[in-house]
Amino acid sequence: MKGSSTDGFSSRWGLILASLGMAIGTGNIWRFPRIVAQNGGGSFLITWIIFLFTWSIPLIVLEFTMGKSARKGTVGALGRLNGRNWLWMGVFVGSCAIFIFFYYSVVTGWCFRFALHSIGDLFSAEPPPLASSAQNGPQEAQEAFLAFTSGWSPVCYLLVAVGLGGLVVARGVAKGVELVSKILVPMLFVILLIAAIRSLTLPGASKGLEYLFHVDLAALTNHEIWIQGLTQSAWSTGAGWGLVLTYASYMRKREDVVLNSVLTGLGNNSASLLVAFAIFPAVFALAPADVDPVNDILMNSGPAATGISFIWIPVLFKSMPFGGVFSVLFFLALSVAALSSLIAMIQLGVRVLEDAGMTRIRATLIIVGAGFALGLPSALSADVLSNQDWVWSVGLLFSGLFMAVAVIRFGARRFREKFINSDGNDFSLGSWFELFTVFLIPIQGIVLILWWTIGSIRDDAGGEESWWNPIRNYGLSTCLLQLGLVVAVAWIFQGALERIFLRGEKSIRESLDEGERERVA
C-alpha cells in the first residue's frame, strides 16, 4: 500500500503527543466541568469511564489501524478499504471534522482573545474592578463577552487562529505538527497541574472534591446520565472524527496501534480529571456567599454555553491572591488545547487534498482560506455557531458508527488479524475485540442516535415550531438537511471521487477476496 506522502512522524513520542493534542481540546476544559455538574458529579464519572473503554478506545484502535494500513486520509482510507461505494462515507467523516473546524476556529479565536486580555490585565496600571458581589461580577463579564462577540473582533481572532494553525500544518508533519505538539501538550499539562495544585490548596477546596466524587448509586438508574457519559466520551476523545485516522496515515510502518490508542484515550480523560481538580475546588472555595456554586456557576451555560469559562472563571480568579496569574494560566491552557485540536482538523483537510494530488502548501492555503471564509458566519453570529455545533456534533455520532460499519463490511476478524495484530504491534488483540466492533460500538451508536431523534421530536412537541422545519437553529430537520446534503453531494460525485482517490486501484477487501479464492481454487 503506497502512501502519497513521504512526510511522517519521526518518533512514537511525537505521535502520542500529537494524538493527545488532537484529543484534548476545549471540550475537556469548557464542557467537561459543566456536564459533570449537571449530571451529579461522581455518578456521571462512572458512566464516563465505562464508555471510555467501550466506545472511545475501541474506535480509536479502528481509526489508528485504518490510517496506518491505508496510508490515506478519510476519503481515500475508507474507499481503499472497501471500494468505490464506500467513498461517500469517507467524505461524510471528513466533512463532519471540517465543518466543526469552521466554527471551532472561531472558538479558538475567543480563547486567544481572553488569554491576551488576561495578560494585558496583569500589566495594566488600573486593574479591572473586582467582583464585589454575586450580581455585579458575572453580569459585567457577560456584558463584556457579549460586546466582544457582537463586534468585528472575533473575525480578527478567527484570522489569527486559522493562520497560526495553517502555519504549523504547512511546515509538514515532522517539522510542524510533531514539533509543535512536543511543546504545546507538555505545556498544557504543566499549566493544568499548577492550576490544580493552587485550586486544591484554597480554603474550602474539599467541598468541591466532595461534590465531584460523591456517587449516588440511585442516579445510575437514570438513562440520561448514561447518554451524557457516552456523548462526553465520544466528543471529547476525538474517537470517530477521522482525526486519529489522519495522524495514523503518517505513522511509521512498524508502529504500534493498540497501546497508542489506549494512551490517547487515557491521556485525554486524565487531562479532563486534572481540569476537574482545577475547577471544582476553586469554584466552591471562591464562590460569593449569595451564589450557589453548582446551580449558579458550574451548571450555568450562559450564551453559547460559555458560562463557566468566559464569564465565571475570570470573576472568581479576580477574588483570590495572584488571581490574575491564574486567569492567564487558565486562558493559556484553553488556547493551547484549542490550537492543538485545530491543527489536527486542518491536517485532516490537508491530507485529503494531498491524496487528491495537491502539494501541501496549496492544500493548506485552500483549507485555511475556506476556514476563514466559512468561519465568518459563526464569528459574526452566535446563532450560526450554535446551529453548526448542534448539527456536526450529531454528525460525529454517525461518523463513529460508520467507522465500525466499514470494518464490519471488511470483516472484523480479517481486520483484526491482518491489520491490528500486524508487524510492529506491541499488544495483540484477541477475538473478544470483534465483539466491540460488531456489537458494542454499533449498539451504542444506534442507541445514541435514537435517543437524540426521539428527544428532538419530543422537545418540539407542543412548541410553536415543528421538528420538520429546517430553517431553525436546533431540531431534527436542520440536522437531517445538512448531513443529508453532504451524503447526497458525495454520492452524486462518487465517480469523480473514484478517479481522484482510487485511480483504478482495487480495494484491499477485493484484493484479499481474490487471493483467498485463488488459494481455494
Add this chain to the structure above:
Amino acid sequence: MSTGAVFVMLFFVTVLWGGFAFVLSVAMRRERQKSSELDGGGEP
C-alpha cells in the same frame, strides 16, 4: 471529605493517571526494545 468520596477519587486517579503512566512505561520500553533490535542488525 467523606470516606466514600476519597475512595472514589483514589479509584479515578489510579485508573486514569496510574493507567496512563503504566501504559506509557510499557510503550516506551517496547520502543527501546524495537530500536535495539533494529540497531542489532535487524530490518533496516
